[in-house]
Amino acid sequence: MSQIVHFHSVSHRYPGGGEVLADIGFRLAKGEMAFLTGRSGAGKSTLLKLIALLARPTRGQIVVNGQNLATLKRRHIPLYRQQIGIIFQNFNLLYDRTVFDNVALPLVIRGYAHEDIGRRVRAALDSVGLLHKEKAMPMTLSGGEQQRVGIARAIVTKPILLLADEPTGNLDPEMALETMEIFRRFNEVGVSVLVATHAIDLIQQLPYRVIHLDGGRISKDQPVAFAELDHE
Amino acid sequence: MSSAAPRPGLLGRWTQDHLREFVATVGRLYREPVSTLLTAAVVGITLALPAGLHLLVKNLSAISFSWEGSLQTSLFLKDSVSAARGRALAQELRRRRGVQKSEYISREQSLAEFRELSGFGEALQLLEDNPLPAVIVITPDTRDGAEATDRLMTELTRLPEVELAKVDHKWLERLYAILGMVERSVLILSAVLALAVIVTVGNTIRLDIENRRDEIVVMKLIGAPDAFIRRPFLHTGICYGLAGGAIAWIFVHGALLALSGPARRLAGLYESGFSLSGLSFSATLAMLGAGFLLGAIGSFWTVSRHLGKIEPA
Numbered sequence: 389m390s391q392i393v394h395f396h397s398v399s400h401r402y403p404g405g406g407e408v409l410a411d412i413g414f415r416l417a418k419g420e421m422a423f424l425t426g427r428s429g430a431g432k433s434t435l436l437k438l439i440a441l442l443a444r445p446t447r448g449q450i451v452v453n454g455q456n457l458a459t460l461k462r463r464h465i466p467l468y469r470q471q472i473g474i475i476f477q478n479f480n481l482l483y484d485r486t487v488f489d490n491v492a493l494p495l496v497i498r499g500y501a502h503e504d505i506g507r508r509v510r511a512a513l514d515s516v517g518l519l520h521k522e523k524a525m526p527m528t529l530s531g532g533e534q535q536r537v538g539i540a541r542a543i544v545t546k547p548i549l550l551l552a553d554e555p556t557g558n559l560d561p562e563m564a565l566e567t568m569e570i571f572r573r574f575n576e577v578g579v580s581v582l583v584a585t586h587a588i589d590l591i592q593q594l595p596y597r598v599i600h601l602d603g604g605r606i607s608k609d610q611p612v613a614f615a616e617l618d619h620e
Numbered sequence: 621m622s623s624a625a626p627r628p629g630l631l632g633r634w635t636q637d638h639l640r641e642f643v644a645t646v647g648r649l650y651r652e653p654v655s656t657l658l659t660a661a662v663v664g665i666t667l668a669l670p671a672g673l674h675l676l677v678k679n680l681s682a683i684s685f686s687w688e689g690s691l692q693t694s695l696f697l698k699d700s701v702s703a704a705r706g707r708a709l710a711q712e713l714r715r716r717r718g719v720q721k722s723e724y725i726s727r728e729q730s731l732a733e734f735r736e737l738s739g740f741g742e743a744l745q746l747l748e749d750n751p752l753p754a755v756i757v758i759t760p761d762t763r764d765g766a767e768a769t770d771r772l773m774t775e776l777t778r779l780p781e782v783e784l785a786k787v788d789h790k791w792l793e794r795l796y797a798i799l800g801m802v803e804r805s806v807l808i809l810s811a812v813l814a815l816a817v818i819v820t821v822g823n824t825i826r827l828d829i830e831n832r833r834d835e836i837v838v839m840k841l842i843g844a845p846d847a848f849i850r851r852p853f854l855h856t857g858i859c860y861g862l863a864g865g866a867i868a869w870i871f872v873h874g875a876l877l878a879l880s881g882p883a884r885r886l887a888g889l890y891e892s893g894f895s896l897s898g899l900s901f902s903a904t905l906a907m908l909g910a911g912f913l914l915g916a917i918g919s920f921w922t923v924s925r926h927l928g929k930i931e932p933a
């Protein structure tokens with residue numbers, strides 16, 4: 389099977405809310421990198437949550453790496469999530485631990501040896517330009533720096549699939565481009581990458597597919613960049 | 621995508637993970653000394669109570685038993701038993717297990733003794749026959765325990781040569797019965813207090829879980845299995861239990877020290893070789909072990925109940 393993610397007419401509604409996603413069908417090929425766009429509230433985060441099993445679809449089937457998520461047993465969810473690196477829109481860092489410990493956590497969970505952890509964590513921090521902050525507490529970092537800690541934590545385990553929710557939201561253009569570059573390098577060694585983003589002008593310069601959400605469906609339209617908006 | 625770097629094997633990993641967590645837990649508790657000590661003290665007091673009571677009962681039965689040695693039993697022989705047979709019987713009895721001393725007192729000796737002690741010498745001379753029976757005085761050897769001693773005494777009274785036995789320790793039997801009841805009560809109390817320890821540790825862990833809810837959510841987000849999330853709480857519970865066990869040991873030991881003076885005086889009064897028995901090595905281990913086990917049960921039970929309710933969304 390050549391897809392890493394496969395949505396079969398997936399719908400999702402939150403309890404008490406309207407339909408956020410309606411009849412979504414798409415595939416992400418193994419080793420592919422793609423962007424997920426759409427206006428705020430279009431359901432980008434929701435779609436990523438469905439892949440990470442943080443929510444269950446109201447209808448339809450999702451198959452990730454050959455595993456139908458509907459049939460995945462509860463006790464196997466942790467192992468399933470360990471295959472995926474997730475970068476969250478709100479970072480989800482542990483604020484009572486150092487940057488180093490935050491990035492080390494996925495490795496500790498997997499039972500890596502102590503020396504091994506140090507080496508891998510430093511490599512990941514180095515790739516997001518935060519090696520000098522390893523002993524800092526997340527609270528003392530800027531938003532963009534915290535975001536990069538989250539990125540380092542997601543890539544430190546070398547997952548087969550990388551999900552990123554607005555990973556450049558707090559970054560300056562240069563840092564944003566650098567971050568996309570990190571994803572590109574990962575993609576080049578075979579990691580599948582799905583990035584939800586508003587950075588339209590940035591992704592327009594990159595050669596990757598764009599999945600655009602509109603009104604809960606996948607739209608043929610392309611996202612509109614800042615420069616293209618009419619304003620009086 | 622997996623790397624070539626070796627990961628520790630199962631046992632190595634288990635040891636590594638638990639060591640890592642234990643060090644982290646001790647560090648975390650050390651940084652909050654007041655709340656840690658409070659919980660440990662509650663656990664300690666709860667454990668000290670049954671341990672102290674148990675020790676008290678143990679010592680009381682030792683005291684009462686040490687008195688048994690001073691109790692002699694008189695076997696009054698039938699008149700038909702000859703002096704030779706009586707002497708032989710006393711010899712035989714001396715060889716029995718549980719008999720420390722056995723002394724034959726002939727009718728004549730009894731009479732002489734009685735004369736001397738009672739001052740009724742003149743009056744007795746008026747009697748044609750010696751009215752006193754021959755007696756074998758048995759001093760039991762109490763090493764085999766109160767029950768064995770009792771059994772032996774009953775056996776001796778059933779000997780065909782024995783007319784009557786004067787066993788003067790009904791009150792001791794009553795004391796044993798009371799002690800038995802107290803011992804049983806201590807057992808029941810221990811069970812209740814063990815439950816109290818579990819609940820105390822469980823409640824502390826529950827608050828801990830509430831405080832670290834966000835952390836648990838993040839852990840689950842990045843794929844931490846329940847066993848991993850449970851581990852720090854389990855270690856915390858075990859630390860509380862162990863610290864509680866140690867505190868209980870200190871309490872009980874302190875109480876023993878305070879009691880040792882009066883106990884020596886008491887032993888002196890009763891001329892018994894009794895000495896207050898303290899916390900043995902195995903009793904110390906048992907207290908720490910109980911703390912460990914109850915702490916582990918309390919935290920495991922609580923974490924299992926609450927972990928499933930915390931889910932990332």
Ligand SMILES: Nc1ncnc2c1ncn2[C@@H]1O[C@H](COP(=O)(O)OP(=O)(O)OP(=O)(O)O)[C@@H](O)[C@H]1O
Nearest residue numbers: 402403405408426427428429430431432433434435
């Ligand atoms: N937990 C929730 N409960 C109820 N409704 C929710 C919940 N999360 C999101 N929604 C609703 O679902 C819709 C889609 O939300 P989602 O977060 O997926 O949008 P998004 O495309 O990621 O937006 P943004 O670009 O602002 O991050 C929104 O209308 C939101 O109000």
Ligand SMILES: [Mg+2]
Nearest residue numbers: 432433477553
């Ligand atoms: Mg979003």
